[in-house]
Structure formats: structure tokens, C-alpha cells
Amino acid sequence: MKKYELIFQDLENKILKKIYDEGEFLPSEMELSDYYEASRATIRQALNILESRGFIQKQKGKGSLVISSEKLNFPISGLTSYKELQESLDFESSTTVLKFEKVKIDDELHILTLLPNDSYAWHILRARKIEGKYSVLDRDYILYDLAPDLTEDIVKDSLYEYLEDELGLIISYANKEITIDFINEDDRKYIDLAKIDHHVVSVKSHVYLADTTPLQYTESRHQVDKFRFTEFARRQKI
Amino acid sequence: MKKYELIFQDLENKILKKIYDEGEFLPSEMELSDYYEASRATIRQALNILESRGFIQKQKGKGSLVISSEKLNFPISGLTSYKELQESLDFESSTTVLKFEKVKIDDELHILTLLPNDSYAWHILRARKIEGKYSVLDRDYILYDLAPDLTEDIVKDSLYEYLEDELGLIISYANKEITIDFINEDDRKYIDLAKIDHHVVSVKSHVYLADTTPLQYTESRHQVDKFRFTEFARRQKI
DNA sequence: CAGTGGTCTAGACCACCAG
DNA sequence: TGGTGGTCTAGACCACTGC
Numbered sequence: 001m002k003k004y005e006l007i008f009q010d011l012e013n014k015i016l017k018k019i020y021d022e023g024e025f026l027p028s029e030m031e032l033s034d035y036y037e038a039s040r041a042t043i044r045q046a047l048n049i050l051e052s053r054g055f056i057q058k059q060k061g062k063g064s065l066v067i068s069s070e071k072l073n074f075p076i077s078g079l080t081s082y083k084e085l086q087e088s089l090d091f092e093s094s095t096t097v098l099k100f101e102k103v104k105i106d107d108e109l110h111i112l113t114l115l116p117n118d119s120y121a122w123h124i125l126r127a128r129k130i131e132g133k134y135s136v137l138d139r140d141y142i143l144y145d146l147a148p149d150l151t152e153d154i155v156k157d158s159l160y161e162y163l164e165d166e167l168g169l170i171i172s173y174a175n176k177e178i179t180i181d182f183i184n185e186d187d188r189k190y191i192d193l194a195k196i197d198h199h200v201v202s203v204k205s206h207v208y209l210a211d212t213t214p215l216q217y218t219e220s221r222h223q224v225d226k227f228r229f230t231e232f233a234r235r236q237k238i
Numbered sequence: 239m240k241k242y243e244l245i246f247q248d249l250e251n252k253i254l255k256k257i258y259d260e261g262e263f264l265p266s267e268m269e270l271s272d273y274y275e276a277s278r279a280t281i282r283q284a285l286n287i288l289e290s291r292g293f294i295q296k297q298k299g300k301g302s303l304v305i306s307s308e309k310l311n312f313p314i315s316g317l318t319s320y321k322e323l324q325e326s327l328d329f330e331s332s333t334t335v336l337k338f339e340k341v342k343i344d345d346e347l348h349i350l351t352l353l354p355n356d357s358y359a360w361h362i363l364r365a366r367k368i369e370g371k372y373s374v375l376d377r378d379y380i381l382y383d384l385a386p387d388l389t390e391d392i393v394k395d396s397l398y399e400y401l402e403d404e405l406g407l408i409i410s411y412a413n414k415e416i417t418i419d420f421i422n423e424d425d426r427k428y429i430d431l432a433k434i435d436h437h438v439v440s441v442k443s444h445v446y447l448a449d450t451t452p453l454q455y456t457e458s459r460h461q462v463d464k465f466r467f468t469e470f471a472r473r474q475k476i
Numbered sequence: 477c478a479g480t481g482g483t484c485t486a487g488a489c490c491a492c493c494a495g
Numbered sequence: 496t497g498g499t500g501g502t503c504t505a506g507a508c509c510a511c512t513g514c
Contacts, residue, residue: 002501002502002503003502003503004502004503028479028480028481029480029481030479030480038503038504039503039504039505039506040481040504040505040506041279041502041503041504041505042502042503042504044481044482045502045503047481054411054413057410057411057446057448057450058481058482059448059449059450059480059481059511059512060480060481060482060510060511060512061479061480061481061510061511061512061513062479062480062481062511062512062513063479063480063481063512064480064481065450067446067450171473172295172472172473173292173295173470173471173472173473174470174471174473175292175468175469175470175471176468176469176470176471177466177467177468178416178465178466178467178468179465179466179467180418180437180439180462180463180465196436198434198436199418199437199462201418205471208295208305210295210297211297212295212297212303212305224418224437225418227416227417227418228415228416228417229415229416229417230413230414230415230416231413231414232411232412232413232414233411233412233413233414233443234410234411235409235410235411235412240482240483240484241483241484242483242484266498266499266500267499267500268498268499276484276485277484277485277486277487278485278486278487278500279483279484279485279486280483280484280485282500282501283483283484285500296499296500296501297492297493297499297500298491298492298493298499298500298501299491299492299493299494299498299499299500300492300493300494300498300499300500301498301499301500302499302500477513477514478512478513478514479511479512479513479514480510480511480512480513481509481510481511481512482508482509482510482511483507483508483509483510484506484507484508484509485505485506485507485508486504486505486506487503487504487505488502488503488504489501489502489503489504490500490501490502490503491499491500491501491502492498492499492500492501493497493498493499493500494496494497494498494499495496495497
């Protein structure tokens with residue numbers, strides 16, 4: 001494990017356990033440098049992660065102030081998968097696989113998914129039950145060549161775990177979009193909607209590997225009252 | 239101006255102008271280091287900003303690949319203000335100030351806004367017209383002591399510009415939340431809603447200064463079909 | 477004034493990728 | 496094997512804070 005990651009994790013733990021509590025300053029970079037036997041640059045690498053995650057706010061001339069003792073939930077922002085999300089929020093849930101088929105990417109699908117024309121992809125449709133009600137409908141297109149041995153059992157469990165841990169694919173970044181869409185036939189069929197509902201929240205993502213290969217297109221359609229998106233945002237000055 | 243900022247801006251410009259185009263690699267860190275007469279650490283600082291903004295994807299052993307020639311819109315993510323957003327998207331819009339008053343933060347408002355109990359705040363309600371229709375309703379609570387000379391004309395124009403450029407306040411970070419809420423009386427009154435609409439998109443933010451003083455609470459309520467949120471997200475491994 | 481974080485340098489070794 | 500980005504070090508000077 002890299003040194004700065006270890007230092008980050010140790011500091012994160014100490015903040016979560018309130019050894020360093022909200023409103024207190026962390027030890028100075030020099031002191032941390034002595035304590036962890038690391039250069040100041042390495043300490044600063046760890047502190048930058050803490051800052052980007054909203055744990056601390058650095059103040060020139062003063063120090064690093066702890067501003068949050070909690071991990072925030074990043075349902076969208078961090079590219080977190082449904083399973084990780086569900087575990088971290090820890091509510092009851094289950095998944096039903098509605099479709100699991102191999103399709104060819106024609107012109108129309110190419111425009112939607114950005115996967116290469118004439119390639120093949122897994123087309124997966126899953127309904128997610130949260131606290132007894134079907135609230136989310138996930139549609140995925142995943143490049144067949146990168147995961148030819150995918151099975152229905154795997155997608156019922158966790159797709160990302162399989163892709164990353166089993167296949168060793170390095171998922172790197174995504175372009176995401178959230179909009180409010182009119183409900184369609186599939187929403188009506190597979191999500192437990194109220195009569196008054198006319199809309200769902202749609203989260204669409206194009207997901208890429210570290211080598212910039214497009215891996216996946218996902219659309220996640222949420223019942224409006226089950227949708228909540230929180231994030232920690234920093235002001236971009238430049 | 240800092241060296242790494244200048245290097246970032248120069249590289250960003252060259253990418254926007256397609257001097258370095260999508261699919262091409264940037265010069266290596268060593269070459270950039272020679273060209274800009276900067277150490278590799280400084281070059282890497284600039285490249286990290288490019289990467290975090292989604293312009294490039296770094297690949298160990300290969301180089302920094304350009305993956306986007308466009309600035310993305312960050313309506314929420316970057317803490318961008320309505321005016322900056324409106325200018326960058328460049329559609330027609332105007333603002334009507336519906337309320338502009340000084341209020342005392344009582345218990346109830348304290349829980350909502352997180353501004354200090356018994357302090358005073360500006361309470362501002364603004365309707366935003368986009369392409370001829372009132373589509374967004376903004377409610378703000380801003381600490382009175384930090385902006386005692388605020389006027390209706392200023393909030394009609396740009397609040398953030400005034401706070402940052404005129405008052406020199408350094409806005410640093412925010413906790414944001416997006417939910418789909420039932421429409422209320424004010425929504426009905428001030429937003430041009432369709433009959434079928436039962437919901438609005440609500441974006442709530444607690445905004446803080448660099449010294450961690452809470453400055454502002456904002457709720458922005460959008461007509462559902464005018465709302466769109468895009469972001470570039472990187473996978474968080476740790 | 478001393479102490480803090482912000483920037484920058486020069487140099488080193490590593491893991492990874494390609495030919 | 497040579498070139499790339501990733502990590503790490505030791506040291507320097509700066510701007511800012513608070514006393």
C-alpha cells in the first residue's frame with residue numbers, strides 16, 4: 001500500500017472516531033511529517049484527499065480544521081455502484097434481473113451508449129427493491145468482449161465487484177447526467193409507482209476504463225420520492 | 239499568478255483550441271518541464287487539475303491522453319452561481335426579486351439554515367425567467383453581518399460576484415442536496431408550472447467561507463423539465 | 477515574531493508500457 | 496530496454512495568522 005494512502009486512512013479513522021473532532025485542528029504538517037516519518041509532500045498528499053472528501057478545511061497560517069466527522073454518501077458523484085451504496089446506507093434491498101441478453105450495437109444504440117458500432121454488448125435490465133417496493137430500474141449496456149463470461153447470477157449480485165475484482169478491469173471515470181423524465185412503459189411495468197406519478201429521476205452514465213475504453217452505458221430510473229443526491233462541493237476558482 | 243495555474247491555463251487553452259486534440263497525448267512531463275521551465279512537481283500540479291476537470295486521462299507508462307476538448311457545465315458540482323451558469327450556457331434569462339428583507343434567525347430557521355441562533359440574515363426570494371417562462375425559484379438566507387450593505391439591485395444582478403469581488407469574501411465549499419419535492423404555494427404562485435406538475439427539483443445548499451464560517455443557505459426550486467445536472471465523476475478507489 | 481500552510485526545486489527509485 | 500507517469504525525499508522561500 002502506498003504511504004500517503006495509509007496516512008490518509010489513519011487520519012480518516014481518527015476523524016471518524018473523533019480522536020480529532022469537528023472544530024479541532026489537526027497537528028501541523030511538520031508534526032504529522034515527524035509522526036508518520038514521511039516528507040511534508042507525502043503528508044500533503046494525504047491531507048488533500050481529506051480536504052477533497054470534505055473532512056477538513058485547510059487555512060493558510062492556521063492549520064487544518066476538521067469540519068466533518070462523517071463519511072458523506074456519494075450516490076452519483078463518486079461513481080459508486082448500487083451495491084456499495086446499498087451497503088453503506090444499509091437499508092434492505094434486493095435485485096430482480098428482468099433481462100439478460102447479448103445484443104449488437106447498431107447505429108441507434110451506438111448514439112445512445114457510445115459503445116463501438118457493430119460491437120456486441122450485454123443488455124441487462126434490473127429492478128431494485130428498496131424497503132419492500134420496487135423503486136429503481138437499471139438498464140445497462142456492457143461491452144461483451146470485456147466480460148464474455150458474465151452470468152445472470154453475477155449481475156444479480158454486484159456487477160462492479162465482478163468487473164474490478166474478478167476481471168481486473170480498472171474503472172476510471174464517467175460522464176453523468178441527471179434529468180427528470182416522463183415515465184415510460186417499462187417504468188409502469190417494473191417500478192411500483194403511485195397513480196399521481198408522471199415522472200422518474202433518470203441518471204445516465206457513460207463509464208470508461210483507465211485506458212479510456214468505453215465500457216458501459218447505464219441508465220438508472222428512480223421513483224421520485226426515493227431519490228436523494230448529496231454532495232460536498234468545492235468552489236472552483238480558476 | 240502562480241506558476242502551476244499559468245501552466246494549467248495554457249494547457250487548457252491549447253486543448254480547447256485543439257492544438258492538443260482528443261485522442262492525442264500531451265508532451266511528457268519531462269518535456270513540459272523543459273518547455274515551461276518548471277520542475278516536474280509543478281507540471282504535475284497543473285496536470286492534476288486538467289485530469290480532475292475531465293480534460294485528460296493519465297496512463298502510467300504511456301502518457302496523458304486528451305479525452306475532452308470542451309469545458310463541461312457544472313451547474314451544481316462546482317458551486318457555480320446562477321449568473322455564471324447562465325452566462326456559460328448563454329440562454330436568455332432575467333430575475334425578479336420577490337422578497338428582500340432582514341430576518342432574525344430563530345430556532346426554526348437555525349435548524350434549516352445552520353446560521354447562528356439569534357443572528358440576523360437577509361431573506362431573499364427570486365424568480366428566474368428562462369426563455370420566457372418563470373422556471374426557477376431561489377430562496378436565500380445570507381448572514382447579515384457579512385453583507386450589511388446588500389441592496390435589491392445587487393441581488394437582481396449577481397450575489398456571488400458582489401460577495402467575492404466587492405466584499406472580498408472567499409467562498410470555499412458547500413454541502414448540497416438534490417431531491418424531488420412536492421410543489422408548495424410559492425411554487426404555484428411564482429413558477430409557471432404545467433397543470434400536470436406535482437413536483438419540483440429542489441437543490442438545497444449550505445455554503446461556507448474558507449474560514450468555515452457559515453455564510454448562506456440556499457434553496458433553488460426548478461421546474462422539472464428545465465432541470466439538468468451533468469458531471470464528470472472519477473471513481474474513488476480508497 | 478514564530479508557526480502555519482502554499483509553492484517550487486532537484487533528484488531519486490519504482491511500476492508500467494512499448495518496441 | 497528506454498520512456499512514461501507514480502511516489503517519495505530534503506530543502507527552500509513565500510504569504511498568511513496570531514500573539
